[in-house]
Amino acid sequence: MSENSSSRPALKVLLATPRGFCAGVDRAIQIVERTIERYGAPVFVRHEIVHNRHVVDRLKALGAVFVEELAECPTDRPVIFSAHGVPKSVPAEARNRKMLYLDATCPLVSKVHVEAQRHFDAGREIVLIGHAGHPEVVGTMGQLPDGAVTLIETVEDAQTFVPLDPANVAFATQTTLSVDDTADIVAALKARFPEISAPHKEDICYATTNRQDAVKAVAEAADVLLVLGSANSSNSVRLVEVGKRAGAREAYLIDDASQLDMAWLEGARVVGVTAGASAPELLVQGLIERLSATFEVEVTEVETARETVSFKLPRQLAD
Numbered sequence: 453m454s455e456n457s458s459s460r461p462a463l464k465v466l467l468a469t470p471r472g473f474c475a476g477v478d479r480a481i482q483i484v485e486r487t488i489e490r491y492g493a494p495v496f497v498r499h500e501i502v503h504n505r506h507v508v509d510r511l512k513a514l515g516a517v518f519v520e521e522l523a524e525c526p527t528d529r530p531v532i533f534s535a536h537g538v539p540k541s542v543p544a545e546a547r548n549r550k551m552l553y554l555d556a557t558c559p560l561v562s563k564v565h566v567e568a569q570r571h572f573d574a575g576r577e578i579v580l581i582g583h584a585g586h587p588e589v590v591g592t593m594g595q596l597p598d599g600a601v602t603l604i605e606t607v608e609d610a611q612t613f614v615p616l617d618p619a620n621v622a623f624a625t626q627t628t629l630s631v632d633d634t635a636d637i638v639a640a641l642k643a644r645f646p647e648i649s650a651p652h653k654e655d656i657c658y659a660t661t662n663r664q665d666a667v668k669a670v671a672e673a674a675d676v677l678l679v680l681g682s683a684n685s686s687n688s689v690r691l692v693e694v695g696k697r698a699g700a701r702e703a704y705l706i707d708d709a710s711q712l713d714m715a716w717l718e719g720a721r722v723v724g725v726t727a728g729a730s731a732p733e734l735l736v737q738g739l740i741e742r743l744s745a746t747f748e749v750e751v752t753e754v755e756t757a758r759e760t761v762s763f764k765l766p767r768q769l770a771d
């Protein structure tokens with residue numbers, strides 16, 4: 453006998469809005485798609501264009517080849533630099549090899565690069581708040597000579613950092629960090645170095661901030677928070693952390709609906725759902741469909757901001 457929907461337990465799903473693709477991610481994916489359309493396959497991409505397994509797999513199927521270093525790319529095919537940005541040495545190498553390259557670096561990451569260069573040119577010692585080894589951090593530190601930028605990962609790092617001149621220090625931040633965590637580190641730096649030069653505008657990007665604010669709005673009412681995103685996506689991992697701090701009883705990061713363990717939802721009446729800035733909306737819809745197979749689902753969108761930002765494509769792809 454088929455299951456009657458009325459026999460399913462009720463589940464309220466609070467859908468965080470904004471969620472999913474930001475303008476920088478959307479632009480980066482379009483760059484890969486249009487480069488393949490214009491130049492044919494294969495097209496090479498240095499590092500994952502964005503940190504999402506589903507996006508990367510789909511682009512591979514279209515003809516993108518993902519590599520870690522430029523040395524792996526032939527000179528007769530286009531190469532694209534990921535949205536996270538690259539050290540200055542990478543485009544310099546591409547020019548030396550006379551390669552056709554397209555830069556998909558998010559404009560908000562490029563803004564951090566410009567600020568770091570400005571501080572360096574002004575003779576300031578620069579600290580970068582971020583996570584060691586993250587491609588964006590590698591790219592930002594690679595804008596300047598070795599030793600010009602000191603990485604600060606924790607409040608303890610900020611408290612033990614010893615500059616050459618305490619009155620001539622500047623800081624920048626990785627764009628995908630938690631606003632709250634960064635605030636603690638910035639406060640520690642400002643307490644030690646009152647004259648520290650700050651960014652003209654917050655380095656943490658609008659999309660990261662908006663997604664974290666939306667998660668806070670749903671997490672306080674949610675028994676469980678489900679975040680769609682890949683484990684190597686910094687902004688997605690931060691959403692889990694923000695959700696727990698904001699009141700969600702439990703919070704989980706999953707690549708897609710197949711990774712949902714229904715035992716997590718035992719006794720839950722309200723589930724919050726969001727997606728990191730590199731996770732496509734189809735994953736959200738797939739999760740809701742999975743939930744609807746077991747529960748009588750009522751979906752409510754919780755909107756905390758409306759995003760209208762868009763970024764231009766590189767000149768090589770301008771129509």
